[in-house]
Amino acid sequence: MSYLRFDKTLMTNLEESLTREILRTNRSGAYHCSTIVDCNTRKYHGLLVIPVPELDDENHVLLSSLDETVIQHGAEFNLGLHKYHGDNFSPRGHKYIREFECEKVPTTIYRVGGVVLKKEKLFVHHENRILIRYTLLDAHSSTTLRLRPYLAFRSVRQYTHENAQASRQYDAVKNGIKTCMYPGYPELFMQTNCPNEFHFQPDWYRGIEYPKEQERGYDFNEDLYVPGYFEMEITKDHPVVFSGGISEIETANLDQLFSEEADRRTPRDNFKHCLINAAHQFLNKQGDESYVLAGYPWFKCRARDMFISLPGLMLAINETDKFETVMDTASKAIYEFMKGEPATLKVYEMEHPDVLLWAVWTIQQYAKMVSRDAARSKYGALLKDIMTYLAEGKHPNLRVCDNGLVYAQGRDKAITWMNAMSNGRPVTPRTGYIVEFNTLWYNALMFVGELLGEGGDTEFAGTLTQLAEKAGKAFIDTFLNEYGYLLDYVDGDMMDWSVRPNMIFAAAFDYSPLNAKQKKGVIDIVTKELLTPKGLRSLSPKSGGYNPNYVGPQIQRDYAYHQGTAWPWLEGFYLEAYLRIYKRSAISFVERQMISFEDELSLHCVGSIPELFDGNPPFRGRGAISFAMNVAQILRTLNLLEKYDNQ
Known part of the structure; x- marks a missing residue:
């Protein structure tokens, strides 16, 4: 049994299935994201969401979703699912789902009468291309598969609505079409690995809603453009593979490409x-x-998050x-x-004051987990330049004070990881001597001093060690209170006694001004509260x-x-x-x-x-x-x- 598997009971219960989301990325900024029943509930959801650097620095939803319809004996069974006004879901294709699992790739099994259909999705690494493979596991008579694409061509921060500017133009390519709704966007190529018939029936599907955006207090509805649909026969012996990408692909290789990409995935077992x-x-x-x-x-890539x-x-x-x-x-x-x-x-x-100190911590972990010699060889010069830059007071908002501690101004702008702002002001204003900044600072002084000292730079190492001794004493005097935990920040006569987690770094880092008893005191109150x-x-x-x-x-x-x-x-x-x-x-x-x-x-x-x-x-x-x-x-x-x- 798959480690991540959901049965029919959960999948057909929208209260349960719509809260579970699936994410796949191409490791180059593009992604596919939706719920496990393929009903988009966020404006960020989509089958093909890619960066378009020619337009801006945001991701853009090109292909929002792809509805499948199984046709047998003239009867149509639509497997899609969208939310419309008034908690109306249509066409309620989730009721045909028998199971979902994603050990290697997200896989959904549908049962429609005598038809059992398997759908698998993956994102090609380092390419803006989503592949969807449909395999007919069982069928008692000839079966037709219809694929209906929903297009958005918009930023993930915005919505699209029916408009006259959207281009309906398309061109035929091998086993598919290419189209582009607006100037500046790349062309979207939609192809299959087998011959298909494309029926041009342009229309807007209006009033599609995204409940996650509604929960968050944002606008939550849009219209999506459907240029038509692809139709093809599907048999047990020949899976249908759909490709959505920004370049044309050799369709004969799609099934092989899918299998090769799937084999490279680490099983989620x-x-x-x-x-x-x-x-x-x-x-x-x-x-x-x-x-x-x-x-x-x-x-996006935030410096502090990256180094941590x-x-x-x-x-x-x-x-x-x-x-x-x-x-x-x-x-x-x-x-x-x-x-x-x-x-x-x-x-x-x-520019945030602690970012360079987190960079030092990152290199410190490299020294521990790879080797100190390798860290000194690869990053020794960078470490020295960072510590010199900070010690000489060149940072615009991190000043080394006479007592050896570092001081930052955070009254008007959020400068720590607690970075929420409201009405242009920090929700959690932390300023002055900030506890994790100074923990990072002491740790950096000690680590860089020892590492560079081992490499023969004893003069610079000695300077850092002396500064660390001064900072260590001031740290205890400034932050440790009579209740055995650390103040969150101190700015002149202002002392923040709030019990916050930022003190935990002083107990976790390799180099700390705290002794074992003081570290245990910090751990105890963090555990308790x-x-x-x-x-x-x-x-x-x-x-x-x-x-x-x-x-x-x-x-x-x-x-x-x-x-x-x-x-x-x-x-x-x-x-x-x-x-x-x-x-x-x-x-x-x-x-x-x-x-x-x-x-x-x-x-x-x-x-x-x-x-x-x-x-x-x-x-x-x-x-x-x-x-x-x-x-x-x-x-x-x-x-x-x-x-x-x-x-």
Whole structure:
């Protein structure tokens, strides 16, 4: 039995099936995303969603969906599913589904009378092409397959509506057609591996609704253009393969291409393999540059997220070459920022004060998981340049103070990972001496000092070590309070006593100003007030302003984003700290925490972990359906567990 399998009972229950989404990417920015019953519920959903750099920096939905109709003895059975006004679903093709599984590729089995049809979907790696293979498993008489494409040709941030400007022009190509609705877009080629008859019946399907957008307080309906339909005979011996892409393809090879691509996929047959597949989806190769997307379906490459994610997404699964490739691009972005040059790379938010410190932490993990000599050889110069840049006060918003701590101004703009803004102001204004900034700073001083000192640069190493000693003492005096936990930030006489998870890094990092007893105190209060089965709460229920449910329109969600919601990536650092303090005796506890995340693989985005969870039971998954930092830190935790098991 497949590890990720859903039976008829769940698939035909729309309350259950519409909440489960499926994501496939081409590792170059394009993706396919929908629900497991192929009913789009978000404006971000679509069969072929690709970047169109000639237009803008967003993804664009070209092919929204493809409705299948099985025809036998003149009777038509439409397998499609769309939502219209008033909770009306049509044509309710989900009632024919017998099962769905996605061990290698998403596979749906339909039964219509005596016809049993298997549908498989995959995205070709590094190509803007979706392939759908239809295999007739059983039929007692001749069967016709009809394919009706729904076109959007719009940004994922917008909607399309019936208009006179949309071109209805199409041209015939081998076993299909090509068309383009608007100038500036690439042509969409729709072809099959067998001869078909295309019936030109242009029409708009009006008032299609996306309930996920309605939940989030946005506009939620659009019209989709259908140019007509393809019709062909299907037999048991010859599967039909549909290709949707932005270039013409040799149709005779489509079935072979599908099989070859499917064979290259890692089976999703256990918890770790699912996470490895999810990790691969965040890689975004654009020409000679490689990035890590922060999440799907709407995030771009954010610098902080990339550096926090890299060790888990790549080093923890022994893909060092991919780590180095992404770091090559990241290093260029770092130097552009430090030199004040215009940004030419698609790495966003490089200016945030902690980003360079997270880059140091990333290289530190490379030193631990690959080798210190390799880290010094490949990244030693970069590390020295970063630390010199920061120590000399060149960063526009990270100042080294006389006491050795770093200070950042965050009253007017959100500068930490708690980055929600409302009415132009930070929802969680954190400013001055920020606890994780200074934890990162102390860790960077110690690590770079030791690494470069081992390589013979003793003078620079000595400077960093002296600064670390000063910063370490000031850290204790500034952040450690009489209740045994760390203040979240301190700015002059303003001290934030809120119990937040940002203190956990001081217990998790290799180098910390805290002693073992102080680390245990931090772990204890985090365990007591912040730990949930789905991550660490962003704020304790005992602190003022606790708001654990990430629901409602945008402003309501902004005020809940970091005020009690639970974040899995933070738990990765918590479990690292827990293992550091309790060692082998902590293994069973960490394993139990992992079980809760394994349960999530079949609940939100099948095979992946969403962005965040409500901070109160039942801890529902919210936000982006697949989030890089969460997948990364769970993979890194599994890697740490393996090391402890092998000790």
